[in-house]
Amino acid sequence: MKKITLLLFLVLSQTLFAEVKLTENQKLASTCKVWGFLKYYHPQVASGKMDWDKQLFEVLPKIERANTKEEFSLVLEKWIDGLGEVPVNKPLALDPTTDFFVKNLNLDWTKKNKLFSKNLSQKLEFITENRFQGKNYYVNLDGGSVPLQFTNEVVYPDFPWTDKNLRILALFRFWNYVEYFFPYKYVMDQNWDEALVEILSPIYAPDSEKDFLLAMRELSIKLNDTHAATFNMKMLEYLGGEKYIAAGAKIIDKKAIITSLANDSLAKIDDIKIGDIVTKINGKTVAETLEYLGKYMEGSNKSAALPASGWVMFNGNTDDLEIEFIRDNTIAVKKIHRYSNKDIKRSPPKITPKWKLLENNIGYVDMSKVETEDVKSMMEELKNTQAIIFDDRRRPMYTNFLINDYLNPEPKEIARNLFQDLSFPGRYIWRKDMQTCGKINSDYYKGKVIVLVGAGTFSHGEHTAMAFQTAPNTTIIGSQTAGADGPNYYFSIIKGYDSSFTSGGIFYPNKKETQRIGIIPDIEIKPTIGGIQQGKDEVLDRAVLFAKGEK
Structure with a gap:
């Protein structure tokens, strides 16, 4: 009996303490995070001193052969050691009044990952503390109207979908773009780490080209961003x-x-x-x-x-x-x-006026048509109306600031901007200066300002609505807008796969978000089936009633 008990104890002990074999998903998910972290944090990599894609292709077979936590950690440790010395490097001295935004920054995984040995975690923590502080080879903020730019990425003009290395590279690139440089990661429905684990299999081991293409598309949709979508010609099919x-x-x-x-x-x-x-x-x-x-x-x-x-x-x-x-x-x-x-052979669109007078001395402006040179004469013609309805349901022209000069008695704050802190990827900085509109104008428009919004109001359209909200007597009428306010950055992940996302944060002056929420109407009205069948514009009709005095 004692022998049987001892045997059972030994078997149980071996079972409990035996090293559990790692799955391919576990290894690739952690490798993706380490690869991206080193790309933007390690001085030898972030400065562009090595072919970082080639480094990934060389380490992947070693990752694949690693079966245990110890073997996996050792592969990554040797990889990091081979990159060269990380000198002690004090973080850049920033203005002590700098207002940081850190909701997207989370490097706890470098210290608490169950797959990492203590020694590996210490190496990653040391790199964090002594991270690269110079001009990053792979990213900058020098893009003008869309500041964020991913740079020096190899294009790979020949990318057959069957090439596993390039499929993994495409995934790793995009996932880390979002991890460190998408300002609204913190309001996504799904945790970004979980999204990585979920999408890995159909990318590194797809059953077909369709599986791979749709997985790449699905990953970008997980950003919950109207600006975000990955596109490939075959995706249409x-x-x-x-x-x-x-x-x-x-x-x-x-x-x-x-x-x-x-x-x-x-x-x-x-x-x-x-x-x-x-x-x-x-x-x-x-x-x-x-x-x-x-x-x-x-x-x-x-x-x-x-x-x-x-x-x-x-x-x-x-x-x-x-x-x-x-x-x-x-x-x-x-x-x-x-x-x-x-x-x-699409029928030509109906010609409609840029602005017009409606019944009861109410002005109507189609913001998608009014150009800069129109604003002065338009506002002169409408200045004595009891209300002006600005239709912002289709993408407007860039006239919102000029129009606001006529609507505000003085300059008003519109928005507060957020941009990436490249000295600490994943951290962001609030701009000190806020966007403003309007000017000193005692002869400003005194009537009601009514703005029409809906699902077609997004990006610049939402920013236009925010500008109009600063006028003294503004009412927003319509339904939920697209909730993607900020510069839309288009970029190529790899040859044949283009993507985009909102690359800068736009908030109200009090730091209230517009992303996902959109511009909240003061009076909510949605198109109905009956209204469409009767040829009505129910949102405009409601605005006219409000302009006449109905609440």
Whole structure:
């Protein structure tokens, strides 16, 4: 009995204390973080003294062969030791009044990673304390209107999707761009570390090209940023296709409502009419299609993602599709045609005025059309109105500051900006000077200022709304905006894979966010199915009522 007990004890001890074999996901996730950290923190790497991509390709086979924590840590330790000495380097002396933003900065993983030996963690901590302080070879803030720029990345003109090394490199590059330089990482739905682990398998070991392409797209959508999306030409094939119906749709209550006709003649062939309610596409409900597309359509909030979904769900590579639709309370099913973009020959847009006078002495301004040279004459013509409705639902021209000179009695603060601190990647700095608009003007506009917003109000449109909010008598009317205010940075991850994200932080003067939240309407009104069918602009109608005095 004693022998059996002893044997069981030995077996149990070996089981408990045996080194657990690491998974490929565990090793690659940690390697991604170490590789990016060294890229921006290690003096020999951040200064551009070595081919950092080549270093990754050389260490990956060693990582793959490592089975235990000890073996894995040893590979990384030897790798770091081979990079050269890290001299003691005091951090740059900054103005003591500098206002730091550190919600995105978290290097605890260098000290608390279960896969790292104590010695490895100490090496990473030493590099943090003595990090590179010069001009980083791979990133700078010298880009002008979009300051953030990723630099000196090898393009790799020949990138077959079957090349595992380049797939991993693409993932590692993008993940670390976001980790250290995306200002709104802290408001994403999913923890960025968890997103890395989740997306690894379809990138390092995809079952098909489609899996890899959609995984790269999905990763960028996890930023919850209307500016953020990775694009590849073949993604169109898998997300929808390169043929389109001769109409446009808007998603309302999980139904697709036809709101425009791209070509009147082609729409007539298929008997497509504005106001038709599409409930199914090729046998799937619109709600089911929206759920699938949700992983691949960019948007800081659900409302912001809907316009793209309403377009993509009708696209495809076949010449037709089947829809179930409702017209005049009757459900019907039919096939409609798809066309290449060149064959649609889109009808010219209707010519509408840049601004006009509505009933009851109310001015209306289409901000998407008013140019700088128009502002003086426009404001002169509208100065005696009881209200001006500024329609900010489509991307406006760059006239908001000039118009605000007429709306404000004095300069007003609009926004506070946040930018990357390259001396400590992952940390950000609040700009001391705030953006302002307006000027000293005793003859400023005294009527109501009404601003129309919606899902099509994003980026510069949201900044325009923020500027108008500084006027003494402003009311915002409409629905949730896109929630992506700040410079949109377009960049190439690797040959054939372009991406983007909001690269600078824009906040209200009190540091309140607009990212994801958008510009909150004072009066909320959304388009309805009935309104579209009756040809109404319900948001504008509500604004006119408010201008007349209705609350």
